[in-house]
Amino acid sequence: MNAIHAAVARLPGRWARDVRVAIHADGRITSIEEGAAQRGATRVACLLPGMTNLHSHAFQRALVGLTEVASAGDDDFWSWREWMYRFMARLTPDDVEAIAAQLYVEILRQGYTSIVEFHYLHNDPQGAPYANRAEMGERIIAAAQAAGIALTLAPVLYTYGGFNRQPLNEQQRRFATSVDDVLAMLDLLNGHKEVRLGIAPHSLRATEPTQIRELINAAAVNAPFHIHAAEQTREVDDCVAATGRRPLRLLLDTVGLDARWCVVHATHLADDEVRDLAASGAVAGLCPSTEADLGDGVFRFVDYAAAPGGFGIGGDSHVCRSPFEELRLLEYSQRLTWHKRNLALHAPGVGIADALWDAAARGGAQAAARNAGAIEVGRNADLISLTISDAAAGGYEPTQWLSLVVFGGAHAIIENAWVSGHLMESVNAASAQSIADRYARTIRRLLV
Numbered sequence: 307m308n309a310i311h312a313a314v315a316r317l318p319g320r321w322a323r324d325v326r327v328a329i330h331a332d333g334r335i336t337s338i339e340e341g342a343a344q345r346g347a348t349r350v351a352c353l354l355p356g357m358t359n360l361h362s363h364a365f366q367r368a369l370v371g372l373t374e375v376a377s378a379g380d381d382d383f384w385s386w387r388e389w390m391y392r393f394m395a396r397l398t399p400d401d402v403e404a405i406a407a408q409l410y411v412e413i414l415r416q417g418y419t420s421i422v423e424f425h426y427l428h429n430d431p432q433g434a435p436y437a438n439r440a441e442m443g444e445r446i447i448a449a450a451q452a453a454g455i456a457l458t459l460a461p462v463l464y465t466y467g468g469f470n471r472q473p474l475n476e477q478q479r480r481f482a483t484s485v486d487d488v489l490a491m492l493d494l495l496n497g498h499k500e501v502r503l504g505i506a507p508h509s510l511r512a513t514e515p516t517q518i519r520e521l522i523n524a525a526a527v528n529a530p531f532h533i534h535a536a537e538q539t540r541e542v543d544d545c546v547a548a549t550g551r552r553p554l555r556l557l558l559d560t561v562g563l564d565a566r567w568c569v570v571h572a573t574h575l576a577d578d579e580v581r582d583l584a585a586s587g588a589v590a591g592l593c594p595s596t597e598a599d600l601g602d603g604v605f606r607f608v609d610y611a612a613a614p615g616g617f618g619i620g621g622d623s624h625v626c627r628s629p630f631e632e633l634r635l636l637e638y639s640q641r642l643t644w645h646k647r648n649l650a651l652h653a654p655g656v657g658i659a660d661a662l663w664d665a666a667a668r669g670g671a672q673a674a675a676r677n678a679g680a681i682e683v684g685r686n687a688d689l690i691s692l693t694i695s696d697a698a699a700g701g702y703e704p705t706q707w708l709s710l711v712v713f714g715g716a717h718a719i720i721e722n723a724w725v726s727g728h729l730m731e732s733v734n735a736a737s738a739q740s741i742a743d744r745y746a747r748t749i750r751r752l753l754v
Contacts, residue, residue, distance in 0.1 A: 307331070307615075308727055309347035309419055310689065314704040316354045318680050319664060321705045325353065325637040329687040330356055333726030338683060350691035351464060352704040354682050356419025356661065356723060357629040357690075358670025361532070361570050361591045361620025362447065364406035365427060368749060369393050370625050372712070383600040385540050391477040393752075395431055401748050402427060403445035408745035409624060410453030411738045416628045417718065419725050422674050424506050424622070425461035426481045428491075433479025439487065440494035447498055452741060454730040456688065458674040460504035460532050461491045463521065464512045471514070481508070485520050485647035492525075502675050504530040510553050522561070530566055530675040532591065533557070536579075537571035539600050554579040558749035563588040565629055568673035571619070573603045584615030591671040592617055593667075594635035595626035604639045608649050618670030630711045630718050633662045637713075659712035687727040693719045 308329040315325035317338070319337035326342035329335055337377050341642040368489070373389040380711035397405075410421065423446050438444065443459055467474040474482055483491075492503055507513040510533075520529070535553045536542055545553045554575055557563060563586040570591035572583060583590065592605055600623075608615070619632040622718040626632060637658055641685055668747040671679025671688075693699075694707050695717040702710060710716035723730045 307336070309345070310353060310691075311342065311344040311347035311349050312353035312691070313349075313351045315681055316352075316660070316663065317685065318682060321660075325681075325682060327353070327687070327689075329724075329727040331727075332676075333686050333728065335681065335685055338681065344700050346492075352431050352692045353681065354417075354690050354692055354708070355667045355727070356552050356678065356688040357417050357663070357667050358618060358674045358676065359413055359418045359421040359621050359629070360568060360589070360618040360670045360673040361593055361622050362421050363403050363424050363426070363623060364409050364423060364449070365394065365397055365431060366390065366623040367409040367627075368401075368405045368752065369535070369623070370590055381601075383602060384540070386600055389664070390500060394427065394480065395477070397427065399436070399441055399445045399656050399725065401617070401752065402442060403449050404744045406449035406533075406739075407452045407741045408444055409627070410450055410455045411623065411741050412627050414453055414455050414719055414723055414730060415738075416630075417690050417692075417720050417723075418629055419690065419723055420458065420671070420674050420676055420678065421450070421462060422458040422530075422532065422568075424460055424462060426464055426506070426508060428461070428483055429480045429550055431480065433482060435487075438494070440491045443495050447495070447501055450501070453724060454502055456502075456674075456676060456678075456725050457500075458502040458504055458676065459495065459528065460506035461488050462506040462508045463488050463517060464508045466512050466513050466514070471546050479742075481512075485517050485524075488521065489524055489704065496623060499665075500657065502530070504532060506532040509534040509541070510556060511541060514550060515556070518561050526611040528566075528675060530568060530673060532568045532570060532646060533674070534570045535572055536574045537597075538737065539572065539574055539603070542574050550575060552579065554583060561745075562684070566675075566744050568618070570622075571597060571602065571605070573605050573735065575606055575610075577609075580615075584610055584613030589669045590617040591620050591624035591673060592632075592636060593620045594632050596622035597621075598635060598639070598725075599623065599625045601641055604643050607636060607640050608644060616669040616672065617666065618668075618673050619666050628718070629663075629666070633659065633666065634712050637662065657709050657754075659709040662712070663708060687724050689724045690720050691722045693721055710731070
């Protein structure tokens with residue numbers, strides 16, 4: 307039995323003081339006492355449920371900052387994608403493992419305790435499968451184990467280059483998979499009992515509903531499903547031209563959505579789609595920093611939350627690696643759209659940062675198929691201890707720290723992180739140095 311004693315802890319919907327959290331050897335929280343004595347427990351100032359990064363393309367971490375060069379024409383998602391294709395073409399399995407390990411260490415130190423890898427880089431640069439069909443997936447698992455972060459790995463189905471079964475172009479050959487390929491990868495990866503396995507039909511432009519239904523019928527009953535949908539207006543227009551329906555409406559009508567699903571981005575939704583996505587029980591996978599970086603648009607969060615719909619946050623291309631910053635961008639995008647303040651999950655007297663953290667932690671855990679996301683008995687002890695760096699840090703109550711970090715310019719310091727009750731050594735600089743050195747060598751070679 308392990309135990310943590312927090313001066314303040316974020317329990318579901320509220321702050322509590324002098325909280326003692328007992329954790330079983332299997333990683334589950336067995337008891338929570340308020341107003342408790344320390345009794346030998348590890349002492350922390352502010353305890354939060356760890357956050358899930360519900361959408362990751364880990365290899366894109368190495369591309370961050372390199373695409374911020376103006377082209378001769380308009381720059382948007384589609385021009386950025388050309389940069390990504392050219393960079394991705396050079397990556398080896400060793401490169402992917404090195405980049406992913408560095409990313410996972412970074413985000414664990416920023417407050418994420420689990421991640422969902424939307425994994426679509428399957429083949430060699432010529433488009434041929436590796437001798438081990440799950441080679442790249444194995445490298446992602448190795449990276450997560452080295453960093454100590456909890457992983458949900460979702461191999462991607464990517465069959466077509468556009469709507470109406472357009473063939474893949476040469477740049478997309480590294481992604482090419484069939485339904486049988488995805489199922490074979492899942493069989494090969496199934497021996498990694500510490501990893502949750504999901505399935506990710508890439509999008510309705512890269513797959514079709516009949517394939518998705520085939521995967522649903524073959525998958526484990528508790529496997530999460532993730533899909534990109536309605537990220538860009540061009541995607542929506544192409545879907546309407548090809549099928550007569552918008553992407554999310556097509557998903558709802560032909561596949562059906564439920565609590566197993568995470569719809570990533572969902573940026574451009576009609577009124578009925580906002581309503582029906584929220585009612586489905588699925589999670590909206592929001593990636594505010596990437597959506598801003600790519601100029602995708604602004605998710606209709608105020609309307610969706612009022613429906614009410616569940617959501618979580620993801621790093622996607624990892625231009626941002628902090629959950630606190632993602633939540634700030636989420637709220638600020640709504641303020642810029644609505645010309646009002648304190649909009650996200652508005653409830654009189656409730657801190658916006660507190661409410662956002664609670665909801666995103668729950669939604670992220672659901673999307674990862676992980677029994678976490680809240681400090682509650684029976685849940686996995688995926689936890690972080692927070693303090694802040696601020697000139698007046700000692701003058702603030704720890705219950706104010708989350709708001710100060712998200713909105714007040716204070717720097718978040720993650721003193722400790724626990725994944726299934728295990729204290730993660732990778733939060734400490736010494737144990738992360740070899741991963742950082744390997745990453746630096748990889749970048750030097752790739753940028754030659």
